[in-house]
Amino acid sequence: MSGQIVFILILIGLFAGMLSGLIGVGGGIIIVPALMFFVGFSQKEAQGTSLGLLLLPIGILAVVNYYNKGLIDVKVVGIMAASFVLGGFLGSKIALAISEDALKKIFAIVLFYTGLKMLGIDLLAIVAQGFKKIFG
Structure with missing residues (x-):
């Protein structure tokens, strides 16, 4: 290196x-x-x-x-840490089973959607409103 x-x-x-x-x-x-x-x-x-x-x-x-x-809720950390371990195991199994290209797309979509939510833009609500306008 x-x-x-x-x-x-x-x-x-x-x-x-x-x-x-x-x-x-x-x-x-x-x-x-x-x-x-x-x-x-x-x-x-x-x-x-x-x-x-x-x-x-x-x-x-x-x-x-x-x-x-005093800004950490230890009970919440404990519950989430335990479930995070299982989720990490399952997520890694899925990540290793799918293609590199699919994994990149999933990663990008998650980052994009999260960024929009952080900016106060609810993409799902916008899409739902669009469907209501189109289909009544």
Whole structure:
């Protein structure tokens, strides 16, 4: 691995970590595209690497800051963590079973839809209104 790649990986990690601590996003929305575009990973390699980061307590210092301010509901974390483990297992099985192209499209659609929702644009409501106008 070249020094340039190591430097790019460090920058990706710092940026993803900062955004995670700043706005609470999972690193995957930053790490997966960055590994694909800047390092040349396939979608599946990037997703696997991003998931590998979750095995380590990468967000522990950010969690401590939020916990100390009383902003973490430990019960909710416990419930979601348990279901997240099962969901991660099932999702990885599906991701490995479908084509790279299909996986990229699913990833892009999720990012696009989430971005619209965050901007206050409800795409499903817009589509539903369109159908009502067309079909009465």
